[in-house]
Amino acid sequence: MAKTAVVTGAGSGIGRAVAQALLRDGYRVALAGRRADALEETADGSPDALVGPTDVSDEDSVAALFGTVRERWGRLDLLVNNAGISAGGTVADLSVEDWKRTVDVNLTGMFLCAREAVRLMRDQEPRGGRIVNNGSISAHAPRPASVAYTATKHAVTGLTRSISLDGRAWNVACGQIDIGNAATEMTERMAAGIPQADGRILAEPTFDVRHVADAVLYMAGLPLDANVQFLTITATTMPFIGRG
Ligand SMILES: NC(=O)c1ccc[n+]([C@@H]2O[C@H](COP(=O)([O-])OP(=O)(O)OC[C@H]3O[C@@H](n4cnc5c(N)ncnc54)[C@H](OP(=O)(O)O)[C@@H]3O)[C@@H](O)[C@H]2O)c1
Numbered sequence: 001m002a003k004t005a006v007v008t009g010a011g012s013g014i015g016r017a018v019a020q021a022l023l024r025d026g027y028r029v030a031l032a033g034r035r036a037d038a039l040e041e042t043a044d045g046s047p048d049a050l051v052g053p054t055d056v057s058d059e060d061s062v063a064a065l066f067g068t069v070r071e072r073w074g075r076l077d078l079l080v081n082n083a084g085i086s087a088g089g090t091v092a093d094l095s096v097e098d099w100k101r102t103v104d105v106n107l108t109g110m111f112l113c114a115r116e117a118v119r120l121m122r123d124q125e126p127r128g129g130r131i132v133n134n135g136s137i138s139a140h141a142p143r144p145a146s147v148a149y150t151a152t153k154h155a156v157t158g159l160t161r162s163i164s165l166d167g168r169a170w171n172v173a174c175g176q177i178d179i180g181n182a183a184t185e186m187t188e189r190m191a192a193g194i195p196q197a198d199g200r201i202l203a204e205p206t207f208d209v210r211h212v213a214d215a216v217l218y219m220a221g222l223p224l225d226a227n228v229q230f231l232t233i234t235a236t237t238m239p240f241i242g243r244g
Contacts, residue, residue: 002048004073005220006030006065008056008113009083011038013184014134014212018080021213022220023048030069032056032113033083056083056109066116075124078220079117081110082134084152086186090145099148106152107159114163114174121172128171128224132216133160137180137232137240144195157230164229173227175219180234182209196239205235 005022009015010031016038022029023046031039032054043049050072054065069076084106087098114131121129135156142150156176163174181187183206193201212233219228234240 002026002028003077004028004030004069004075005078005080006032006052006069006076006113006117007080007082008032008054008109009134010042011035013186014179014182014209015080015082016042017209017213018082018216019049020044021210021217022078022080025217025221027078028073030065032065056113057104059112062109062112062116066113066120070120076117076120077129079113079129079131080134080216080220081113081131083109084134084136086146086149088145088149089147091147094147102148102152106149107155110156110159114159118163118167118170118172122170128173130220130222130224130227131163131167131172131174132219133163133174133176135160135176135178135230137178137234139176139178140232141240144197160230164227171224173222173224175228176230177212177215177219178230178232179212180232180240181206181238182212182233182235183207184209198244202239204238207233207235 005027007015007019010019011033019029028048030050030052031042032052036053039051052065055061087102133156136153138150139153139157160176167174190204193203196202
C-alpha cells in the first residue's frame, strides 16, 4: 500500500519541492498551508495529493487536517513539519506581536502537527511512523537581528529530541534537517546582500532546493528502526562555517 505523508508549508519553496518529490516517489501527500491556490499549484492535478488549507498555529485547523487524513487514508507514515516564518528584529526592537507570531507558527505550529501525527501513528496498525522537523542553521547560530527566528529554531531542536525520546514508546522516529541557504522566496534577499556578524552586507550563495527534497526523501525512506537524528545541508561556501 502507498505510504502517506503530511507536508506543511507545501505551497512554496522547500515544502513544495519535498511534497512533489514524495508524490513522484509514490506517496499519497496531504498538502498543508494557508493559501489553497498555492497548494493546488503544488498538487498539479495529482490524484495522490490532498489539498488541505490549514493554519498550523491554530489547534482546530490542525486537528481538522489530520482528521481528514485519518478519514481518507486511515493511516499516516510521515509528517514533514516544514511551515515557518522569519520576522526580522533585534532583541531591542522586535515587537511582542512579531515575537508571538513567530513562536505561534515556528514552534507551537510544529508541536500541534507533531501531536496530531503522533496520536495517529500511535493508534494505527502497523503502529508507528516518522516525523522530520525543518530546523535551520539558525538552530545552531544566529544571523544579526533574528532573535525570534533563532530562538524558535533552537527550540525546534528540543522538540525534535523530545519527540525522538517519547516516540520510542509508539515506534515513532523523529529527525531534523537544518538547512542553510536553499534558494526559495525566504532566501531571495541573499543574492542582493544580507547583514553579516561583522556589520558588512554581503551577497551569499544559495543552492537548489531539490537537494533538500532528496535529503528528506532519504530520511523518510529509512526503515523505522533507523533514524537520521540531525542532517545539516548548506550552500557549500556560505559564511556559516568559519571564524576570525
Ligand atoms: N530556504 C532556506 O534556506 C531555509 C533555511 C533554513 C530553514 N528554512 C526553513 O524551511 C521552512 C520553509 O521555508 P522556505 O524557505 O521554503 O520559505 P517559504 O517559501 O516562505 O515557505 C514557508 C511556508 O510556510 C507556510 N506557512 C507560513 N505560515 C503558516 C501557517 N500559519 N500555517 C501554515 N503554513 C504556513 C507558507 O505558506 P502560506 O503562506 O500559504 O501559509 C509557506 O508555504 C521554514 O521553516 C524555514 O524556516 C529554510
